[in-house]
Amino acid sequence: MNLKPKGDRTSPVIILAALFFGTVPWAFCAGKIVTVDYRIFPGLAEMDGNWAALKVAHDGKVYAGLACHGCDGHMVMYDPATDRVTDIGGLTRLAGESHLRIGPQSKIHAKFGEGTDGRIYFGTHAGLWFNYARVGTKEGYPGAHWMAYDPKTGKVEDFGIGPRYEGINTGAYDPKFNRIYGLTHPRGHFVYYDVASGKSVDKGRINNWESICRTLGIDDEGNVYGNFGAGQIYKYDPRADEIVELPLHIPIRQKGVSLGRDYNKSETHWRTVVWDSQEKKFYGIDESASLLFSFDPRAGAQGEVKRLGQLCVEGMNDRREIPYATLTLALGRDRKLYYAPPAKEFDYAGSQGVGVSHLIVYDLETGTSQDRGEIRLPDGRRVIGLNSADTAPDGTIYFVGAIEVRDAPGEESKPAGKIGDVPYRLALIIYHPKPR
Amino acid sequence: MKHRTLFCCVFLLLAVALAKGQRTPDYDNVVVPQNRIDARDLGYPPLDVIPKGESAITALTVAPNGNLYGATSGKRSHLFVLNPRHGYVQPLGFLPGTTAVTNALAVSASGEVYIGSAPGGHLLKYTPRREDEQPLRVKDPCEVTDLGQPVKGESILALAIDRRVGVIYGLTFPNAHFFKFAIAAGTGTDLGVVARRAPEGEKFETTKMVSRMLALDLKGNVYASGEDGFLFKFDQERGVLGKLPVQAPAIPGREPWTRVDAFLVDPSGLIFGGTSDGYLFRFDPEKMTINNLGKPLLQYRITGLARAPNGKFYGVGGDEDDMARLFSYDPETAAYEILGFVDVNRRPYYTWQAHVIQAMATGLDGTIYIGESERISRLYLFYPW
Numbered sequence: 069m070n071l072k073p074k075g076d077r078t079s080p081v082i083i084l085a086a087l088f089f090g091t092v093p094w095a096f097c098a099g100k101i102v103t104v105d106y107r108i109f110p111g112l113a114e115m116d117g118n119w120a121a122l123k124v125a126h127d128g129k130v131y132a133g134l135a136c137h138g139c140d141g142h143m144v145m146y147d148p149a150t151d152r153v154t155d156i157g158g159l160t161r162l163a164g165e166s167h168l169r170i171g172p173q174s175k176i177h178a179k180f181g182e183g184t185d186g187r188i189y190f191g192t193h194a195g196l197w198f199n200y201a202r203v204g205t206k207e208g209y210p211g212a213h214w215m216a217y218d219p220k221t222g223k224v225e226d227f228g229i230g231p232r233y234e235g236i237n238t239g240a241y242d243p244k245f246n247r248i249y250g251l252t253h254p255r256g257h258f259v260y261y262d263v264a265s266g267k268s269v270d271k272g273r274i275n276n277w278e279s280i281c282r283t284l285g286i287d288d289e290g291n292v293y294g295n296f297g298a299g300q301i302y303k304y305d306p307r308a309d310e311i312v313e314l315p316l317h318i319p320i321r322q323k324g325v326s327l328g329r330d331y332n333k334s335e336t337h338w339r340t341v342v343w344d345s346q347e348k349k350f351y352g353i354d355e356s357a358s359l360l361f362s363f364d365p366r367a368g369a370q371g372e373v374k375r376l377g378q379l380c381v382e383g384m385n386d387r388r389e390i391p392y393a394t395l396t397l398a399l400g401r402d403r404k405l406y407y408a409p410p411a412k413e414f415d416y417a418g419s420q421g422v423g424v425s426h427l428i429v430y431d432l433e434t435g436t437s438q439d440r441g442e443i444r445l446p447d448g449r450r451v452i453g454l455n456s457a458d459t460a461p462d463g464t465i466y467f468v469g470a471i472e473v474r475d476a477p478g479e480e481s482k483p484a485g486k487i488g489d490v491p492y493r494l495a496l497i498i499y500h501p502k503p504r
Numbered sequence: 505m506k507h508r509t510l511f512c513c514v515f516l517l518l519a520v521a522l523a524k525g526q527r528t529p530d531y532d533n534v535v536v537p538q539n540r541i542d543a544r545d546l547g548y549p550p551l552d553v554i555p556k557g558e559s560a561i562t563a564l565t566v567a568p569n570g571n572l573y574g575a576t577s578g579k580r581s582h583l584f585v586l587n588p589r590h591g592y593v594q595p596l597g598f599l600p601g602t603t604a605v606t607n608a609l610a611v612s613a614s615g616e617v618y619i620g621s622a623p624g625g626h627l628l629k630y631t632p633r634r635e636d637e638q639p640l641r642v643k644d645p646c647e648v649t650d651l652g653q654p655v656k657g658e659s660i661l662a663l664a665i666d667r668r669v670g671v672i673y674g675l676t677f678p679n680a681h682f683f684k685f686a687i688a689a690g691t692g693t694d695l696g697v698v699a700r701r702a703p704e705g706e707k708f709e710t711t712k713m714v715s716r717m718l719a720l721d722l723k724g725n726v727y728a729s730g731e732d733g734f735l736f737k738f739d740q741e742r743g744v745l746g747k748l749p750v751q752a753p754a755i756p757g758r759e760p761w762t763r764v765d766a767f768l769v770d771p772s773g774l775i776f777g778g779t780s781d782g783y784l785f786r787f788d789p790e791k792m793t794i795n796n797l798g799k800p801l802l803q804y805r806i807t808g809l810a811r812a813p814n815g816k817f818y819g820v821g822g823d824e825d826d827m828a829r830l831f832s833y834d835p836e837t838a839a840y841e842i843l844g845f846v847d848v849n850r851r852p853y854y855t856w857q858a859h860v861i862q863a864m865a866t867g868l869d870g871t872i873y874i875g876e877s878e879r880i881s882r883l884y885l886f887y888p889w
Contacts, residue, residue: 199534200845204803204826232825254827255859257879272557272879276856278527297550311556331527 100441102427104451105498106471107153109134109144113482115494117416118468120238120283120340120395122456123180123188129219130460131156131188132468133176134494137195141175143217143224146496148464153496156217159192162224163213171202171209178250179283181241187216187225189248189263191236200254200277204233212236214248214261214268230268231259237280244290245306251294256280258294258304258311271311274302279334282395285341285350287365295337299354301363301371319375321357329392329413339393342405347432351397351405353379357386358393358409360430360437379407379428382439391423398457398465400501405430406457406465408443414453414487416470422488425451425469427499443497449474451497452487467497527849535847535857536830536886543848543856543882546576546584547595552640554582554595561875561883563609564865568667571632572865572873573617574883575605583619583646585635586883588867593883594635597646599628607717607863610665610672612687618672619648620660625676627651627660627685627692654683654692664718664726666740673718673726673738680714680730682738682745695738695745698730703760713760716807719767719775721789727775733762735787735794753783753796766864768809768817770835778806782821784833800831800840808864810872812888818872820846820861828861830874830886846874846884856882 109115114136121133130146140158147154159173160166174195181189194209202208211229218225230236230250237253246263256275261268274296275281281295292304299320302313318338329335333355341352341363349364358380365371379397384390392415396408407430411423424442431437443451454469470492473483483491532538546561547553558578565573572586574593581602584595599605601624608620619628628648654660658676665672670687680699685692699712715729726738733752738745754762758781766778775787776797782804784797800806801821807828808820815835822828830843847857863875874884 199531200827201534204823273859274879278855313556331531 100439102440102443102499103446104443105500106445106451107146107151107496107498108471108480109142109153109155109494109496110480112142112144112155113480113484113493114139115142116484117175117455118494119175119177119455120179121176121190122458122466122468123182124458124460124464124466125182125186125188125219126461127219128460128462130458130466130496131180131217132456132496133180133190134468135175135177135193135195136172137174138172139174139195140172141192141195143176143190148460156222157224159213162215163192163226165210168210170207171196173213175235178236178239179241181243181248183216183241183246183263184243186220187218189214189216189241191215191230191239191248191250191261193235193237193253197254203254209233209235212250212252216263227261227263227266228268230261231255231257231270238282238284238294240284240286240292242286242290242292242306244288247306249284249286249292249304251275251280251284253277253280271304271309274311278332279336281337282355283338283340283352285343285352285363287343287350288345288348291365293341293350293363293365298336299338301373303365314370316363316371316373318352318354318361318363318373319359320354321359330415330418333392340395340397342397342399344399344432346403351376351399351432353393353397353407355393357390358407360405376435377430377437379405379430379437380409381411381426381428394453395455396457396467396469398459400459400465401461401463402501403432404501405432406459406499406501408451408454408457408467408469410453411442414455414470416453416492417485417487419453419487422450422452422490425454443499445471447476450490452490452492454497463501465499465501467499468494469497471495471497526851532849533844535845535849536843538849540887541846541848542850542885543854544586544591544593544885545882546582546593547640547642548592552595552642554584554642556880558582558598559881560860560862560877560879561881562604562606562862562877564863564873564875565609565611566865566867566873567611567615567617568613569615570868572867573609573611574863574873574875575599575609575619576881577604577606577877578879579603581605581621582642583617583630585632586873587636588869588871590636594638595640595642596630596635596638597641597644599648600645601626602628604659606661608660608663608674610663612665612670613667618651618663618665620663620674622659622661622677625653625655625657625659627654627672627674651685651690652692654685655681655694661714662716662718662728664720666720666724669724669740671740673720675714675718675728677714678712680712682726682728682736684738698728698736698745698747700731703732705761713763715764715767717764717767719769719777721769721775722771722773725789727767727787727789729762729764729777731760733759733779735764737789748792750787750792750794752777752779753785753794754779754781765806766809766819768811770811776809776817778809778819778821780805782806784817784819797833797838798840800833800842801829803829807862808874810864810866812866812872813870814888816888818864818886818888820864820874822859822861824860827857827859832888846876848882848884858882858884
């Protein structure tokens with residue numbers, strides 16, 4: 069497979085599509101296409117989703133968590149040096165629960181983190197919840213495991229179950245304090261695992277099940293930030309072991325009954341944030357209208373939030389039906405933010421129709437954004453939706469999400485399921501920004 | 505006709521789209537019907553509410569005038585009142601030196617509120633004075649009188665009051681003392697213990713098993729559960745605490761770890777209770793019999809019981825790492841109804857589901873109050889009619 073940068077190219081205008089859809093917003097950027105490289109996950113066609121779980125380690129190796137509803141999720145690694153994808157293992161097996169025939173470890177649903185010891189830390193999650201009818205039952209999900217993958221040994225260490233009966237819905241790892249943080253589902257508790265002491269701590273409830281903040285941001289001092297209520301920011305200070313509510317709100321759109329949006333897509337929090345170690349601030353996107361903001365935790369007495377714009381498919385700005393934000397924000401080495409929104413409400417098999425992901429680039433130096441167009445594979449197939457992103461030391465931007473499946477020579481054509489009528493499977497998407 | 509069809513199609517599409525933004529019926533089917541439940545913040549949000557981490561409701565009781573009093577546990581305990589005519593929760597201040605008040609709240613015939621504190625084990629008295637005219641007290645202490653420690657070195661776990669004679673009864677933790685406190689005299693008496701040793705268990709299991717509530721029958725006798733799940737009775741005529749020959753229901757072998765979570769005294773004189781294993785039972789103090797009424801939920805514990813004016817009992821089950829469910833029991837038909845998760849969905853205004861519940865009480869008008877017990881907690885109002 070070719071790993072050379074493909075860059076952007078503009079294809080002939082898709083007039084027919086634009087005419088077909090009428091004055092749909094994406095007609096504004098019709099014709100622009102971003103061609104990306106990709107890798108499928110061999111033997112793991114059944115994996116049907118990925119949310120947040122993508123990390124590029126300091127050595128360039130890429131780790132992803134692949135979800136499977138009703139079965140084992142898997143942790144995989146892609147080594148760009150050898151161009152190989154390795155299945156590190158099924159999560160239920162790694163948790164020692166394969167023979168129990170209970171609710172499986174179906175996901176890594178949160179961000180990985182890399183420790184100063186080089187290990188990759190994470191927490192696991194359930195896939196199916198059955199309207200919580202099985203919570204606390206013997207056949208139900210036993211609870212999330214805290215784990216670490218050691219690249220030196222190729223082994224995963226299981227630290228055991230943290231929150232009982234609940235999964236790590238949201239998570240982040242802090243190398244400074246050597247802790248894995250999480251927000252649990254369904255009870256919305258703020259929890260952490262202190263690796264050095266082996267202590268699992270529950271700081272209590274912070275969100276309701278239908279509005280659990282989807283990303284925890286950690287600054288370079290080890291403070292942890294999240295959202296509650298109507299976009300308000302809280303801070304967990306590991307020195308005081310306390311959660312403090314800050315008088316800061318991110319920009320969010322007035323809540324309403326959105327068009328076709330699932331109930332548990334709450335529209336009240338940030339969807340994702342990334343830490344900028346250069347400027348010492350976060351950049352984030354709200355769930356509802358993909359509003360881009362910065363959050364400087366050190367400005368003033370309590371920090372400062374600034375609205376910077378809106379990262380969405382060109383022509384969709386300020387429209388009510390803008391799709392729910394994705395977890396794909398990444399800060400490039402070129403001081404640009406990369407973000408991949410879908411053209412239609414996207415959540416894998418729960419998507420509202422078939423759209424194509426776009427690549428939006430926001431230049432932090434100029435404060436301008438650009439829709440670079442539809443993300444497509446070299447053979448023209450659509451990237452239907454993406455839900456995680458990270459930046460490699462060499463500047464490569466990686467995403468994981470759903471690609472269209474077609475019979476292609478030498479490629480597994482087995483799909484994970486369908487989005488609309490289109491068969492899809494998961495793939496690692498590789499984008500090489502142009503050198504500055 | 506064409507236009508009409510087109511209109512219908514557009515309407516249907518819109519209806520489906522709009523409905524999607526709200527919760528799906530399959531989840532509504534697993535929660536309490538939404539026209540029978542509402543919730544109240546513990547104060548006036550966002551600023552004047554009992555703080556998170558201090559708001560877990562662990563005691564509720566209704567005063568003779570119908571006001572609901574509640575107490576919380578956490579970093580600090582707070583006292584609050586809800587006047588049903590107003591319908592909102594009024595925080596009355598934090599309780600000095602107190603981090604937990606667990607079913608240890610009682611109101612006298614004259615309306616004075618007695619609070620059993622933990623960990624200090626002090627009996628506190630709050631005297632309501634023109635509460636309607638008082639500001640919400642969240643950051644200030646509640647004005648209470650310290651009546652001392654009925655049992656030195658022990659926390660107060662539960663209280664009950666005999667309003668007719670002005671006597672408060674209490675149970676302590678960790679050593680399971682039963683005491684009485686004569687209000688007029690201001691004196692406390694330690695009447696003995698209901699559990700002498702912790703049941704056999706793992707090394708980390710050191711808790712003596714006593715009931716989390718006390719029951720006062722129509723004659724003024726008081727009941728608790730103690731060691732091996734046996735009921736204990738304080739005979740108010742004889743002034744003696746004694747072990748009864750009846751045990752709270754349990755799977756054979758589990759008696760040592762069984763405790764009564766909640767009691768409810770029926771106007772008939774029968775006493776109903778819920779156990780730590782989630783069984784509902786009926787205790788006839790005259791015949792000295794216990795009937796196991798079964799287990800309404802799959803879950804452990806029955807953490808609250810309340811009687812509605814229609815004669816039905818309402819209860820909540822579920823442990824601290826669980827998701828609480830509400831059920832009803834009809835003594836007439838011996839039938840249970842599982843009402844589901846305790847959840848209020850008033851999008852776009854507020855939405856919250858209670859996972860842990862530790863207290864219930866029935867208002868004079870029949871409203872059933874349900875106290876959530878988490879880092880962030882609300883008071884729920886369930887309408888049984």
